[in-house]
Amino acid sequence: MYLVSRELPAAGATPGVVVGVDGSDGSLWALDRAVTEAAVHGVPLYVVAAVNPAPTGYTPGMVDLVQESVERLLAGMSEVATRGIETVLARHPEPPRLSLHTVLGNPVEALLAAAAAHHTLVVGTRGNGGFARLLLGSVSTALVHHCTCPVLVVPAPEYPAAAQR
Numbered sequence: 414m415y416l417v418s419r420e421l422p423a424a425g426a427t428p429g430v431v432v433g434v435d436g437s438d439g440s441l442w443a444l445d446r447a448v449t450e451a452a453v454h455g456v457p458l459y460v461v462a463a464v465n466p467a468p469t470g471y472t473p474g475m476v477d478l479v480q481e482s483v484e485r486l487l488a489g490m491s492e493v494a495t496r497g498i499e500t501v502l503a504r505h506p507e508p509p510r511l512s513l514h515t516v517l518g519n520p521v522e523a524l525l526a527a528a529a530a531h532h533t534l535v536v537g538t539r540g541n542g543g544f545a546r547l548l549l550g551s552v553s554t555a556l557v558h559h560c561t562c563p564v565l566v567v568p569a570p571e572y573p574a575a576a577q578r
Contacts, residue, residue, distance in 0.1 A: 417515070422512065429457035433462075441500070460514065498511070533565055534563070
């Protein structure tokens with residue numbers, strides 16, 4: 414059992430490992446590594462899932478019209494993150510203390526704020542963005558350049574050539 418919140422971890426929270434998830438394979442690999450890191454270091458794990466429904470903002474009067482859709486997006490992201498957490502925790506017999514924080518906002522800003530006073534930030538190399546040819550996605554690149562704590566970027570596992578066919 415773990416805490417589920419619609420806010421970022423509190424400023425005075427026990428320092429731990431923060432991991433960003435978005436439901437992509439890359440974020441699940443990052444979550445798996447973050448569980449291991451938190452368990453090895455004996456610190457809590459803060460899972461952060463940020464939803465940004467309108468990256469450029471809303472025109473005046475639109476906020477009220479889209480509120481129901483935004484709530485559904487938050488609930489959907491929370492459900493996706495919960496399924497990912499349950500899948501990953503099934504592989505770890507002694508998981509760390511964990512909390513899920515599904516928030517509304519820019520993923521980079523949310524993760525930078527969440528990780529400010531923590532041990533490590535863990536992210537995948539790429540999320541659900543549309544540029545598969547890039548080695549690092551825009552979120553992981555921004556976090557590496559701006560985060561105040563160490564950032565662990567988890568690459569996708571390599572599979573034998575025969576398995577990729």
